[in-house]
């Protein structure tokens with residue numbers, strides 16, 4: 001290690017955190033978010049504008065989400081593969097809407113090995129084109145279908161207004177790409193992927209998501225139909241948290257993905273694509289966080305339980321070793337636990353630190369607790385009742401008790417998010433109510449389906465059509481904005497979005 005260097009980043013971080021707590025959400029939600037991502041030790045800004053270093057604590061959250069989603073993708077018959085980062089520019093140009101939609105966001109490589117390339121290469125913003133080219137080679141007969149592929153990768157899209165996790169030029173994701181013989185099969189696949197996203201977002205991330213279809217103006221570039229799960233954040237804004245696209249034969253036509261049917265005809269495949277990204281980590285933060293910092297659902301918490309041993313000199317030795325034993329017992333029971341025995345820091349500092357980092361359950365273990373065979377348990381959050389404070393739990397049954405506590409904590413967060421969404425979603429039938437609703441949450445409104453009308457709504461309120469919820473009841477009437485007959489046969493969710 002070079003001598004004479006500045007204090008380590010660790011000690012700088014500690015000094016910064018000591019100064020004060022974060023900006024309250026009610027004062028400035030966006031400032032709150034920007035402070036929490038750094039203070040909870042999730043990320044660091046990268047040297048290039050719009051880039052993000054995901055630190056170990058933040059990456060572990062992504063890994064836990066990834067592992068769960070990957071299991072679901074494989075369990076439904078998909079196989080992982082990997083395709084190149086660099087795509088010939090000509091591929092992008094084959095599907096007209098696709099290239100038009102992505103052109104403003106593309107990174108293009110023009111030089112390699114010190115020489116100008118004959119054909120520029122695009123860094124993948126998404127992989128429909130290169131995977132389409134390969135699908136055309138791999139599919140020849142109806143027996144090759146369906147072809148069910150998934151890729152875990154990074155993608156690059158130039159971002160003018162970057163925000164950690166939510167909008168960064170480079171992000172991590174999975175992209176599913178499938179080819180089918182019939183339109184019905186491809187549509188069923190599109191809905192299957194959407195249901196995987198819905199399940200992960202609700203069951204694992206404890207988010208309040210609504211599955212629905214995008215209006216035509218919000219469709220993916222090149223798709224015939226786009227479906228989404230929209231989540232409500234604690235400032236009432238929507239976060240598009242996963243999308244699933246039905247491409248029809250658009251990409252099959254552009255790349256020649258054809259198959260010989262049972263009766264010998266050469267037919268175009270129907271394709272789909274679907275993606276979920278590191279944006280979900282931003283969604284988690286904004287769904288569950290509070291003025292003390294991050295709140296993590298146990299299913300995605302790097303540490304579900306943190307144990308803080310307390311005591312001086314020889315007492316510290318006893319509580320420390322008891323804490324280590326307890327952590328080992330919890331690990332054996334499948335509970336991710338961690339002992340915070342940093343000697344230079346006070347218990348109070350540690351409590352604040354783990355609150356900021358969103359650990360669901362904290363245990364204190366002092367000499368008196370140890371003598372009584374107990375530990376003091378604190379929950380990071382309580383809902384709907386206020387927190388009852390610290391509870392003494394017996395050490396010998398801690399693994400079973402804490403497993404139950406963690407399950408209850410997960411369920412509590414799911415309920416809290418769903419209640420918040422429901423309390424901030426209003427059925428509106430006139431314009432003033434619409435304006436009031438989208439200022440603090442979502443409006444469920446009838447709309448005419450005209451793009452110009454949707455644009456006007458956006459210009460006046462900054463709210464956009466988030467989705468037409470799948471669960472919505474059939475309903476007809478007049479447009480909330482212009483009074484023309486309504487479209488879609490259902491109400492549309494409008495809201496301000498990230």
Ligand SMILES: [Zn+2]
Pocket residue numbers: 447448449450453454479480481482483484
């Ligand atoms: Zn209208």
